[in-house]
Amino acid sequence: MRDNEFEFIRGLVYERSRINLGQDKRELVSTRLGKRLRATNSPSLGDYCRLLQSPGAEEELGNLIDVISTNHTFFFREQAHFDFMRDTALPALTARLRNERWPRIQIWSAASSSGEEAYSIAITLATHLPQTPWHIEGTDISHRILAAAKRAVYNEDTARNLPDSVVRNHFQRGFGPQEGQIRVRPALRERVNFSHLNLLKGEPAFREPFQIIFCRNVMIYFDRPTQQELIARLTRRLVPGGYLFVGHSESLTSINHTLCSIRPAIYQRPLGS
Numbered sequence: 001m002r003d004n005e006f007e008f009i010r011g012l013v014y015e016r017s018r019i020n021l022g023q024d025k026r027e028l029v030s031t032r033l034g035k036r037l038r039a040t041n042s043p044s045l046g047d048y049c050r051l052l053q054s055p056g057a058e059e060e061l062g063n064l065i066d067v068i069s070t071n072h073t074f075f076f077r078e079q080a081h082f083d084f085m086r087d088t089a090l091p092a093l094t095a096r097l098r099n100e101r102w103p104r105i106q107i108w109s110a111a112s113s114s115g116e117e118a119y120s121i122a123i124t125l126a127t128h129l130p131q132t133p134w135h136i137e138g139t140d141i142s143h144r145i146l147a148a149a150k151r152a153v154y155n156e157d158t159a160r161n162l163p164d165s166v167v168r169n170h171f172q173r174g175f176g177p178q179e180g181q182i183r184v185r186p187a188l189r190e191r192v193n194f195s196h197l198n199l200l201k202g203e204p205a206f207r208e209p210f211q212i213i214f215c216r217n218v219m220i221y222f223d224r225p226t227q228q229e230l231i232a233r234l235t236r237r238l239v240p241g242g243y244l245f246v247g248h249s250e251s252l253t254s255i256n257h258t259l260c261s262i263r264p265a266i267y268q269r270p271l272g273s
């Protein structure tokens with residue numbers, strides 16, 4: 001990959017998603033772009049870069065972000081967050097529900113990838129808050145991955161670490177041509193909504209604030225000013241006393257913010273702020 005091609009792709013990806021591709025990502029970019037060269041019948045990377053500059057390249061720009069962004073995720077990733085939610089956050093928040101006149105507990109999975117995070121939250125709420133109204137929003141920049149999240153069909157292997165009772169209660173097993181696949185049951189699916197959102201562009205159309213936001217394993221791809229902007233945006237969407245969960249490798253120590261750090265990778269908007 002030539003320097004000018006890498007710089008062009010790097011600039012476009014930053015402008016579109018704010019994902020910051022360092023020089024160490026050159027090899028990765030080159031491998032991932034191979035797929036797009038084949039899909040668009042571009043004989044060389046130079047041709048592909050020209051295609052991206054042509055009028056009507058909008059759809060291909062989306063495909064570019066899709067192949068560059070890393071969608072790796074799994075059910076109950078970073079279990080400590082789900083334990084904290086069950087033992088501390090949900091009891092504190094449900095106790096406030098009536099006084100605050102919140103219509104329901106609202107949780108946002110703000111870089112949801114293929115939905116495992118949002119459905120893990122849903123399973124936790126269905127299990128521990130059977131009588132409380134709740135709703136989950138999942139958003140991501142990738143249209144392709146959002147389609148998978150809405151379908152909610154997963155390989156059985158992805159659930160191998162889940163207790164049998166969770167699989168039985170919350171998933172349907174496929175048979176015939178769907179053998180080896182599981183699908184989240186409709187009762188959960190209908191309480192989780194997925195929509196497209198670039199976290200750094202425009203304002204999300206949510207009307208209600210959130211009691212909990214999961215924004216995990218996406219900030220690592222952003223530079224420091226972008227991380228700071230993102231945390232300010234998320235903070236505005238939290239109720240006072242609401243919680244923000246970030247990935248365990250994503251500390252907020254080097255950026256300015258107004259949140260209280262209460263556990264590793266768990267932050268709280270101060271009450272009264």
Ligand SMILES: C[S@@+](CC[C@H](N)C(=O)[O-])C[C@H]1O[C@@H](n2cnc3c(N)ncnc32)[C@H](O)[C@@H]1O
Nearest residue numbers: 017069070073111113141142198199216217218
């Ligand atoms: C590694 S996955 C994290 C999934 C899940 N939160 C977890 O921790 O398992 C990162 C996700 O962030 C999404 N993403 C990257 N840049 C984004 C942006 N600017 N706005 C919204 N989503 C973005 C990617 O498409 C990808 O699905």
